[in-house]
Amino acid sequence: LRCQHYPALRALQTSATLRRAFDEHRKEPLTSSSQQHFDSPPAGHQPEQEPQRPRPSYTGQGGQESEDYESEEQLQHRILTAALEFVPEHGWTAEAIAEGAKTLGLSVAAAGMFHSDGSELILHFVSECNNRLSKLLEKEHKLVQLGEAEKKPIDEFLRDAVEARLRMLIPYIEKWPQALSVLLFPRNIPASLNLLTSMIDDIWHYAGDQSTDFNWYTRRAVLTAIYNTTELVMMQDSSPGFKDTWRFLENRVADAMTMSNTASQVQSTGEAVVQGLMGAAVTVSN
Amino acid sequence: CPALLARLAGAVRASRGLAAGPEMHFGFQTVTEEERREKIYQVFESVAKKYDVMNDSMTLGIHRVWKDILMHKMNPCPGTLLLDVAGGTGDIAFRFINYVRSVRQRQLQRKLKQHQNLSWQEIFESYQKDKFDSLGDSQVVVCDINREMLKVGKQKAQHLGYSKGLSWVLGNAEELPFDDDKFDVYTIAFGIRNVTRIDLALQEAYRVLKPGGRFLCLEFSHVSNPLLSRLYDLYSFQVIPVLGEVIAGDWKSYQYLVESIRQFPPQEELKAMIEDAGFFKVDYENLNFGIVAIHSGFKL
Numbered sequence: 001l002r003c004q005h006y007p008a009l010r011a012l013q014t015s016a017t018l019r020r021a022f023d024e025h026r027k028e029p030l031t032s033s034s035q036q037h038f039d040s041p042p043a044g045h046q047p048e049q050e051p052q053r054p055r056p057s058y059t060g061q062g063g064q065e066s067e068d069y070e071s072e073e074q075l076q077h078r079i080l081t082a083a084l085e086f087v088p089e090h091g092w093t094a095e096a097i098a099e100g101a102k103t104l105g106l107s108v109a110a111a112g113m114f115h116s117d118g119s120e121l122i123l124h125f126v127s128e129c130n131n132r133l134s135k136l137l138e139k140e141h142k143l144v145q146l147g148e149a150e151k152k153p154i155d156e157f158l159r160d161a162v163e164a165r166l167r168m169l170i171p172y173i174e175k176w177p178q179a180l181s182v183l184l185f186p187r188n189i190p191a192s193l194n195l196l197t198s199m200i201d202d203i204w205h206y207a208g209d210q211s212t213d214f215n216w217y218t219r220r221a222v223l224t225a226i227y228n229t230t231e232l233v234m235m236q237d238s239s240p241g242f243k244d245t246w247r248f249l250e251n252r253v254a255d256a257m258t259m260s261n262t263a264s265q266v267q268s269t270g271e272a273v274v275q276g277l278m279g280a281a282v283t284v285s286n
Numbered sequence: 287c288p289a290l291l292a293r294l295a296g297a298v299r300a301s302r303g304l305a306a307g308p309e310m311h312f313g314f315q316t317v318t319e320e321e322r323r324e325k326i327y328q329v330f331e332s333v334a335k336k337y338d339v340m341n342d343s344m345t346l347g348i349h350r351v352w353k354d355i356l357m358h359k360m361n362p363c364p365g366t367l368l369l370d371v372a373g374g375t376g377d378i379a380f381r382f383i384n385y386v387r388s389v390r391q392r393q394l395q396r397k398l399k400q401h402q403n404l405s406w407q408e409i410f411e412s413y414q415k416d417k418f419d420s421l422g423d424s425q426v427v428v429c430d431i432n433r434e435m436l437k438v439g440k441q442k443a444q445h446l447g448y449s450k451g452l453s454w455v456l457g458n459a460e461e462l463p464f465d466d467d468k469f470d471v472y473t474i475a476f477g478i479r480n481v482t483r484i485d486l487a488l489q490e491a492y493r494v495l496k497p498g499g500r501f502l503c504l505e506f507s508h509v510s511n512p513l514l515s516r517l518y519d520l521y522s523f524q525v526i527p528v529l530g531e532v533i534a535g536d537w538k539s540y541q542y543l544v545e546s547i548r549q550f551p552p553q554e555e556l557k558a559m560i561e562d563a564g565f566f567k568v569d570y571e572n573l574n575f576g577i578v579a580i581h582s583g584f585k586l
Binding site: 072104107 | 359360361363365366393470471495496497498499500566567582584586
């Protein structure tokens with residue numbers, strides 16, 4: 001009478017696989033670093049491990065958290081990360097997600113967890129790129145703080161940050177226009193706008209912006225415009241190494257700097273003119 | 287043998303004081319488990335030949351749309367292994383084959399587009415190669431407990447010209463004749479209502495699915511809108527049995543049908559049962575205000 005044994009067996013299975021999964025997770029960073037040193041096939045080793053090891057299982061239905069539980073979100077993350085590898089071939093589609101799920105030892109039907117237009121895959125990718133950019137900027141910031149590097153002038157900083165972020169698109173550049181259009185679907189606009197603004201925020205934060213006045217808005221608007229236009233230029237740039245794009249970026253950042261200088265110049269000139277007029281008025285009245 | 291097991295299971299459960307003993311509902315009547323299974327078998331034995339005609343007339347053809355929506359929700363890619371339980375006359379199976387075939391066509395077209403400047407010879411050869419692959423290794427297994435329904439399904443398949451990637455298996459949803467971790471997708475369309483022990487069927491579904499596999503259930507469900515519910519009840523109890531008598535000469539079977547819809551657990555309850563069987567990301571989508579609902583869960 002199998003039905004009677006099912007619940008007990010499942011509990012055992014869950015805890016055993018949880019423990020194994022946790023060990024796997026702990027082992028993984030080690031194997032990847034040893035890969036760098038030894039160049040021997042732990043790379044060949046891992047795909048063999050994949051089908052043998054049972055996919056990590058989840059909490060019991062009670063939903064209690066323990067240290068070694070992988071939530072549905074984490075599994076979805078892993079599937080999407082695995083799917084990125086298939087994007088150049090299949091595009092940002094459910095097929096790429098299905099292939100990604102296959103590499104994790106899951107059925108292709110697991111792609112049904114996501115939307116069929118690939119929105120989640122794209123948003124996941126954008127979010128991952130933003131995280132990488134943050135880490136990069138953080139690292140540079142630390143170096144500057146420790147005095148091991150020079151603090152870059154603002155235009156160079158912005159230029160490097162935008163370039164670093166856009167370079168992350170290069171492996172997927174052929175299918176990126178498709179992704180951009182999907183990000184513009186009304187359903188996705190809140191999420192994509194959110195990601196964009198937080199990325200721009202990050203860059204300005206590490207650039208040392210501490211403004212609390214209207215400048216905050218102007219700075220972010222300007223950098224957003226620079227980023228978006230450069231991204232579009234990159235889409236149809238066929239120069240080697242995208243050097244046309246980087247030149248465009250340089251010019252736009254320079255424009256922005258000139259604009260702000262001009263703006264402050266205009267402001268101070270304006271103030272000077274007003275003061276002169278006031279003085280003249282006082283003189284005349286006396 | 288399954289009958290014996292079921293009786294033993296019933297006895298063990300009764301001795302443990304679990305569930306509601308061997309008393310079950312058959313429409314609005316109360317019967318034992320055994321009687322229920324037999325009665326349901328007889329119902330489908332008698333409706334088998336007119337099953338499709340009755341479906342069309344009762345739902346005014348809308349059942350086709352429901353099944354199409356189910357297929358779109360599944361969005362299978364070539365290479366998927368589908369188990370269609372209680373699949374009787376093969377509606378879901380045929381739709382699956384059509385869907386996968388068209389996805390495969392698009393895939394091949396895209397691949398060809400990428401290879402520009404091919405000679406005619408090369409194009410011809412690529413079509414030859416992929417001719418054996420028009421389904422891309424996708425397969426559907428139709429499993430039904432009722433021999434008559436399977437017979438009708440096989441005849442339909444022959445008539446419509448479906449042969450590749452299709453197989454017909456006689457089996458009980460509560461005890462599937464398949465190994466563990468075999469299928470990518472498990473569907474049960476308008477069938478789970480007729481299963482006597484739904485929890486067992488769900489457990490079997492969990493067992494035969496691969497990790498990451500998907501469970502999809504299309505079934506009549508509960509309408510919460512009171513006005514619509516009144517109209518629906520009126521239609522169900524006044525019109526459908528009459529149609530059954532006129533078209534199929536079988537009032538009682540269609541009376542059973544509409545009664546069984548009322549007895550079936552509502553959306554949330556079914557969702558909880560699916561979660562109990564071990565599925566994750568369980569969700570449901572109401573079609574036509576709850577007249578029909580698609581439940582989906584993943585074996586993660």
